[in-house]
Amino acid sequence: MPDKFRKTILTVIFIGFLFVVAWLADNYLDEYVMRVVRTGLIYVIAAVGYNLINGIAGQFSLGPNGFMALGGYMVALLMLPVEQKEFVWFLQPLIWPFRVFSLTKPFFPLAVALGGVAGALGALVVGVPSLRLRGDYLAIATFGFSQIIIVLANNLIPVTNGALGIKGIPEYANVYRCLAWAIVTVIITSNLANSSYGRAMKSVRDDEVAAEAMGIPIFRHKLLAFVVSGFFAGVAGGLMASLITTVSPSLFSFSMTFNLLIIIVLGGLGSTTGSAITAFAFTLLSEALRFVESPITIGPIDIPGIAGMRMLVFSLLLVLLMIFYRRGLFGKKELSWDWVVSRFGNSNRQGVGTWPHKTEQS
Amino acid sequence: MSMLKVRDLNVHYGGIHALKGVSLDVPEGAIVTLIGANGAGKTTTLRAITGLAKATGGSIEFDGHDITSAPPHEIVRLGVSMAAEGRRIFYNLTVMENLMMGAYHRHDTAEVRKDLEWVTMLFPRLKERFGQKGGTLSGGEQQMLAVGRALMSRPKLLCLDEPSLGLAPMLVQEVFRVLSQIHDEGCTILLVEQNAKAALKIADYGYVLRGGTITMHGQGYELLTDESVRRAYLGE
Numbered sequence: 049m050p051d052k053f054r055k056t057i058l059t060v061i062f063i064g065f066l067f068v069v070a071w072l073a074d075n076y077l078d079e080y081v082m083r084v085v086r087t088g089l090i091y092v093i094a095a096v097g098y099n100l101i102n103g104i105a106g107q108f109s110l111g112p113n114g115f116m117a118l119g120g121y122m123v124a125l126l127m128l129p130v131e132q133k134e135f136v137w138f139l140q141p142l143i144w145p146f147r148v149f150s151l152t153k154p155f156f157p158l159a160v161a162l163g164g165v166a167g168a169l170g171a172l173v174v175g176v177p178s179l180r181l182r183g184d185y186l187a188i189a190t191f192g193f194s195q196i197i198i199v200l201a202n203n204l205i206p207v208t209n210g211a212l213g214i215k216g217i218p219e220y221a222n223v224y225r226c227l228a229w230a231i232v233t234v235i236i237t238s239n240l241a242n243s244s245y246g247r248a249m250k251s252v253r254d255d256e257v258a259a260e261a262m263g264i265p266i267f268r269h270k271l272l273a274f275v276v277s278g279f280f281a282g283v284a285g286g287l288m289a290s291l292i293t294t295v296s297p298s299l300f301s302f303s304m305t306f307n308l309l310i311i312i313v314l315g316g317l318g319s320t321t322g323s324a325i326t327a328f329a330f331t332l333l334s335e336a337l338r339f340v341e342s343p344i345t346i347g348p349i350d351i352p353g354i355a356g357m358r359m360l361v362f363s364l365l366l367v368l369l370m371i372f373y374r375r376g377l378f379g380k381k382e383l384s385w386d387w388v389v390s391r392f393g394n395s396n397r398q399g400v401g402t403w404p405h406k407t408e409q410s
Numbered sequence: 411m412s413m414l415k416v417r418d419l420n421v422h423y424g425g426i427h428a429l430k431g432v433s434l435d436v437p438e439g440a441i442v443t444l445i446g447a448n449g450a451g452k453t454t455t456l457r458a459i460t461g462l463a464k465a466t467g468g469s470i471e472f473d474g475h476d477i478t479s480a481p482p483h484e485i486v487r488l489g490v491s492m493a494a495e496g497r498r499i500f501y502n503l504t505v506m507e508n509l510m511m512g513a514y515h516r517h518d519t520a521e522v523r524k525d526l527e528w529v530t531m532l533f534p535r536l537k538e539r540f541g542q543k544g545g546t547l548s549g550g551e552q553q554m555l556a557v558g559r560a561l562m563s564r565p566k567l568l569c570l571d572e573p574s575l576g577l578a579p580m581l582v583q584e585v586f587r588v589l590s591q592i593h594d595e596g597c598t599i600l601l602v603e604q605n606a607k608a609a610l611k612i613a614d615y616g617y618v619l620r621g622g623t624i625t626m627h628g629q630g631y632e633l634l635t636d637e638s639v640r641r642a643y644l645g646e
């Protein structure tokens with residue numbers, strides 16, 4: 049087994065490798081593919097954060113689209129140039145102070161982080177009353193909250209410009225920034241999951257009463273998981289806003305949460321690496337499946353394009369996966385250096401462990 | 411000196427009046443047992459002591475502190491721990507992590523490590539299964555893990571709720587052997603048991619709970635030889 053230091057070195061090398069791949073992709077792949085890749089990275093952030101509350105802490109939240117909306121609008125309000133703001137809010141003026149300033153490109157990471165803060169604050173507001181209660185109150189409260197956010201986004205015109213949305217957000221979410229945020233998300237989340245806080249979260253998930261009897265302050269741990277999860281949802285929403293250059297209420301509809309739920313269940317609830325890999329694969333696959341919605345001609349047969357076919361194919365895949373991999377692709381396991389080394393590094397240790405190797409994490 | 415003093419304890423679950431004025435004492439260094447039929451309120455008494463159930467009347471004092479309405483994590487900190495009814499271990503954590511959760515509030519890492527060794531000496535089987543997920547242990551092993559986990563907080567008072575439930579006779583003996591060993595090392599024990607005979611045998615003092623009130627109490631051997639106790643709880 050590699051020790052901690054060697055693992056850190058391996059991780060650093062791996063991150064460097066990812067950036068090299070990102071650079072190659074950026075230079076050799078076309079704009080359309082790179083958009084999909086960036087979207088995939090943003091989904092990684094959202095899914096890994098969502099998995100923290102649903103999979104690791106075991107609290108069923110239905111709120112990520114609401115928290116993503118908070119982050120998205122925050123970044124839009126901070127980054128949109130002042131002239132563009134005057135142009136967008138032509139019916140009613142934008143509220144002060146956003147009306148009079150905007151951040152320049154070097155401050156984009158700050159804007160995204162503040163988007164995360166907006167998501168975290170949203171999570172705090174929903175979490176404090178609902179996480180004290182046992183049972184699925186969080187699901188109801190978060191669902192209600194994200195609906196309220198969408199209603200506000202539609203009606204709070206001096207802040208959100210209503211259903212028309214906000215257009216012309218500078219496109220600063222390039223592949224390097226998206227990758228950097230995704231890496232930060234994965235590293236922070238997996239370190240948290242492996243800390244004593246993370247173990248406490250998992251014990252709350254496994255048996256809340258027993259955890260309480262052990263003297264674990266369960267409310268505090270649930271709230272911590274939820275607020276961190278809200279932060280990453282806000283970050284993902286913020287990057288999304290800058291990638292698409294537009295935010296509108298429909299961008300953050302409930303189907304976003306639904307997609308994320310599919311991703312984390314497919315990946316294996318509780319597995320950070322599983323969520324990350326599945327999120328990326330899911331995004332690529334859902335783009336690749338676009339062809340099933342376009343008109344297809346097979347010999348003499350013309351099949352007209354059917355909108356929504358993708359979801360049908362997805363649902364079918366989901367059913368199949370749930371039949372054959374009931375606990376998701378990764379279960380609660382993690383892809384880790386221990387596994388890589390035991391699999392490839394040391395020939396006399398072959399056969400140690402099934403795929404993916406069970407590690408100390410769970 | 412009483413380590414734990416329970417006076418006129420009342421607990422309600424909604425409309426159900428589960429404890430109707432329970433009073434009991436656990437002297438330092440003693441093994442005290444609480445016996446009674448199903449639904450008598452034994453688990454509820456332990457839950458109230460450990461802060462998991464809210465007392466609606468009366469008082470609970472531990473080590474000179476009033477813990478009647480203290481939250482569970484403060485009570486654990488003061489030195490009370492419980493191995494709850496029905497094992498309740500963390501299925502997706504390893505045996506080792508389960509044990510470490512018992513020491514959650516402790517920061518004396520070196521001492522925790524020693525206690526980890528101590529617990530695995532008490533239950534050698536746990537050591538063989540250190541890296542295994544809790545949920546994959548057998549029922550008996552899970553029971554040992556639950557007791558071991560409760561010990562990891564190095565409690566002054568250990569509350570055990572039916573630690574021998576569902577165990578084969580051999581393992582029951584094993585658990586009781588460990589209990590007397592823990593007791594010899596200075597731990598005070600409040601033991602709830604269906605297996606009243608075995609419990610009264612190792613207990614210094616016993617309480618009989620019925621319908622939410624204490625109907626009888628006395629030295630372990632007194633209760634063991636009492637005619638009505640024998641008929642009602644020992645099945646003789």
Ligand SMILES: Nc1ncnc2c1ncn2[C@@H]1O[C@H](COP(=O)(O)OP(=O)(O)OP(=O)(O)O)[C@@H](O)[C@H]1O
Binds near residue numbers: 424
């Ligand atoms: N959460 C609850 N809600 C409502 N009533 C409860 C609850 N827990 C226990 N009770 C009731 O309180 C009474 C005492 O229950 P308790 O679990 O303390 O009994 P017990 O002596 O431990 O029984 P057993 O030997 O079967 O474990 C019972 O009548 C039970 O139905």
Ligand SMILES: [Mg+2]
Binds near residue numbers: 452453454495571
């Ligand atoms: Mg009971």
